[in-house]
Amino acid sequence: MRRLTISVDNALADAFDELVKKKSYLNRSEAFRDLVRKELGDAELEDSDSSWCVGTLTYVYDHHARQLANRLTEMQHNHHDIVVASQHVHLDHNNCLETLIMRGRANEVKACAHAITSQTGVHHGNLHIIPVELSSPSTRMATKF
Incomplete structure (x- = not known):
């Protein structure tokens, strides 16, 4: 597994922390992985209708x-x-x-x-x-x- 480090402004970090809490994620990493998976899946379906x-x-x-x-x-x-x-x-x-x-x-x-x-x-x-x-x-x- 690779580690990624990102910087976001305080308001975005606070909003993300609220999302993590609201959706009962154990940590930010799990929430981030789900968001990335969703976006990658959406992009794959947009790029290829034969998927x-x-x-x-x-x-x-x-x-x-x-x-x-x-x-x-x-x-x-x-x-x-x-x-x-x-x-x-x-x-x-x-x-x-x-x-x-x-x-x-x-x-x-x-x-x-x-x-x-x-x-x-x-x-x-x-x-x-x-x-x-x-x-x-x-x-x-x-x-x-």
């Missing part, structure tokens, strides 16, 4: 919208290679929440997510993707750490 990723798509939709539930299910089946699991929750009489677990190339995961969240009656869609490295193309994915 492999896993992701979650969470959205709320109006379950009374005409044929929407059927369209959403059909879209998930049409992308069975990307959508590997789903969870459905009834929020109230009109609204349902679904969370999809997805995997594949980033551009394909993003396209599938956008196709789903752009449906009329879908509200508050949010995609969270994490870059991963395949241990082999035909087997499970192994996350880079």
Whole structure:
């Protein structure tokens, strides 16, 4: 492991210390490593849409919208290679929440997510993707750490 030394102004150091405390990190180094990992992962996904990723798509939709539930299910089946699991929750009489677990190339995961969240009656869609490295193309994915 290498040691890095950085200098920051007092206000930034104080704000960082508050973040460390708020997120219950044991020390600044762990918090810093997480921030760097996140930024590197985001940069990797921006630089290459063909990078492999896993992701979650969470959205709320109006379950009374005409044929929407059927369209959403059909879209998930049409992308069975990307959508590997789903969870459905009834929020109230009109609204349902679904969370999809997805995997594949980033551009394909993003396209599938956008196709789903752009449906009329879908509200508050949010995609969270994490870059991963395949241990082999035909087997499970192994996350880079």
